[in-house]
Amino acid sequence: MANNRDEMGSEIKSAKSKMIDRIVFVALSLGAVVMVFPLIYMVLSSFMTKNQILSADFSIIPNPWKFGKYSEVLAKPEFLRGLRNTLIVAAPVLVIGGFTSSLSAFSFSKLKFRGKNGIFLGLLATMMIPFAVVMIPQYVMFTKMGWTNSLLPLIIPGLFGNVSIIFFLRQNLTSVPDSIVEAAKLDGCGYFRMYYSIFLPLMKGALMTQLILWFMGIWNDYLAPTIFIQNEKWFTLQVVIRSFNSYYAVNSDYPLIMAASVLAILPTLLLFFFFQRYIIESLAVSGVKG
Amino acid sequence: MSGGKAVAKKKMNRAEFREHCWGLAFVSPAFIGFLIFMAFPIAFAFFASLTKWNGMNSMTDNFIGLNNYIKLLGDDKFWKVLLNTVIYMIGIPIGMILGLVIAVGMNRKIKGIKFLRTLYYVPVVSSLVAVAILWMWVFNYDYGLLNSIVKMISGQHGPNWLGDEFWVKVSMIIFMVWKGLGSSIILYLSGLQGIPRDYYEAAKIDGASGWNLFRDITVPLVSPVTFYLLITGLIGGFQVFVEVLVMVPSGGLNYSAATVVFYLYEKAFSSNQMGYGSAMAFILAIFIFIVTAINFKGQDKWVKTIE
Numbered sequence: 043m044a045n046n047r048d049e050m051g052s053e054i055k056s057a058k059s060k061m062i063d064r065i066v067f068v069a070l071s072l073g074a075v076v077m078v079f080p081l082i083y084m085v086l087s088s089f090m091t092k093n094q095i096l097s098a099d100f101s102i103i104p105n106p107w108k109f110g111k112y113s114e115v116l117a118k119p120e121f122l123r124g125l126r127n128t129l130i131v132a133a134p135v136l137v138i139g140g141f142t143s144s145l146s147a148f149s150f151s152k153l154k155f156r157g158k159n160g161i162f163l164g165l166l167a168t169m170m171i172p173f174a175v176v177m178i179p180q181y182v183m184f185t186k187m188g189w190t191n192s193l194l195p196l197i198i199p200g201l202f203g204n205v206s207i208i209f210f211l212r213q214n215l216t217s218v219p220d221s222i223v224e225a226a227k228l229d230g231c232g233y234f235r236m237y238y239s240i241f242l243p244l245m246k247g248a249l250m251t252q253l254i255l256w257f258m259g260i261w262n263d264y265l266a267p268t269i270f271i272q273n274e275k276w277f278t279l280q281v282v283i284r285s286f287n288s289y290y291a292v293n294s295d296y297p298l299i300m301a302a303s304v305l306a307i308l309p310t311l312l313l314f315f316f317f318q319r320y321i322i323e324s325l326a327v328s329g330v331k332g
Numbered sequence: 333m334s335g336g337k338a339v340a341k342k343k344m345n346r347a348e349f350r351e352h353c354w355g356l357a358f359v360s361p362a363f364i365g366f367l368i369f370m371a372f373p374i375a376f377a378f379f380a381s382l383t384k385w386n387g388m389n390s391m392t393d394n395f396i397g398l399n400n401y402i403k404l405l406g407d408d409k410f411w412k413v414l415l416n417t418v419i420y421m422i423g424i425p426i427g428m429i430l431g432l433v434i435a436v437g438m439n440r441k442i443k444g445i446k447f448l449r450t451l452y453y454v455p456v457v458s459s460l461v462a463v464a465i466l467w468m469w470v471f472n473y474d475y476g477l478l479n480s481i482v483k484m485i486s487g488q489h490g491p492n493w494l495g496d497e498f499w500v501k502v503s504m505i506i507f508m509v510w511k512g513l514g515s516s517i518i519l520y521l522s523g524l525q526g527i528p529r530d531y532y533e534a535a536k537i538d539g540a541s542g543w544n545l546f547r548d549i550t551v552p553l554v555s556p557v558t559f560y561l562l563i564t565g566l567i568g569g570f571q572v573f574v575e576v577l578v579m580v581p582s583g584g585l586n587y588s589a590a591t592v593v594f595y596l597y598e599k600a601f602s603s604n605q606m607g608y609g610s611a612m613a614f615i616l617a618i619f620i621f622i623v624t625a626i627n628f629k630g631q632d633k634w635v636k637t638i639e
Contacts, residue, residue: 070448074451078454080470083466096475100484146358149358149359153354154355155351158359170621172613174612174616175617176370183373264460284578287468300466303462303463306462310459322518
């Protein structure tokens, strides 16, 4: 099919269609420039001086180029602490949450047990409930347990798994024939070993992609940390960036704010560039199957 | 499905029972998490919404029945933030149209087009807080990027984007469309790639123009994607909050930028009206539920599938 299409494409591409291609490409490039221009401007402003940013004559190119803001941001203890806190949250959540999610997905997809459909529907329904409904009770719960003085409100819920990942992996496993389970049973394979040595390797690719997306979600999350974390010591990176914004805007240190924002975007951007094929594929699948 | 039912009816044998136990054990973390962090809080929030609870006092002593809900219906500020939230949803169709048009362009075989696709997607993966801070700066009245460009082109000073009751809404819509466009493009692109090429070839032989192809083949056949974007856009649209909190922390001149969740957050966490906040959260959930249900009911009328 794909081959066929290629052949047709090269045969039929007339002068007119090549012309259209060129126009489309130019139009899309202009659009792309508009899309990334604010981000480019962010990077450039981080190299400007305060005076240049605040001058009446608008300019884009830094003059002179100042590279000091990045080391200034990286030397701030709050920034490093924020980075550390975000990673402290991400590591256990991804490892344990990834394990519990894939284990549930295997069970929902391949094992027979009573109440399966009911439990699954219950989990799915939670995807529709707005966070606003549960944030107040969760906040009170975490306060009562004394967790708001730590990172636990961000870590513990994640350890129990992630519904959208369970859903995605379960879909992913439907293409694996059920007969594998029967064959493994006949060989006397236990259920955990079945998960660990047969199904986990089968979902490895899909699981990795989902974990990358989950990491991006944890990295970019602002709402939960800002509600649940009361102690400045445990602010995650996004909360720190936001407080930089309020703090340094007072003396108009915009280059520093922009440098900090660039650093906050960079890791997810790099992950996206490296893994974009898998990420885009998995997003497209979830959209089409919706 | 039918196998599961048969198991439920008759008594399980040993092997089946073993599988039942392991199956339950494997889903138990997710299920326990669901009970602790979703089911219990939902029930709790519902009870709280019937009280004048401030987070500290006793809930049962301050039981006021449906009074919070009645008060909410007469709360002008609530209607105002609801209207603001709905106005922001103008961004949903704008993002769909732009996304579809760009995706159609990207569906052509042109060298370098994949790289452009990546560029459009960059805002989607960027941290919301960081880009909201960036756009706050872009919208800055005196020195912002946007007003500098307006001045360069027209010679006049641009609007006070975030400081004006009307322009602040325009600003937020621009920001949200910019942030989400990449994902509409990706989804439309995958929808377009599912349309068989012969449909277009056949229509071309019949003499259909480019516009006809777009209107009569492309638009109906990507309708499942449009439906998905509409549902997720509306569910997300009702919950817009962080971008407002970062860009317009005060809620805007006369609360012109505040959304439902923004108001709810202020009520619950700044003025400790947790009962009132919970009632608002439930109204929000009901709105989302109704709108989603209407969409699912109406989908037969316009959502086509490729057979």
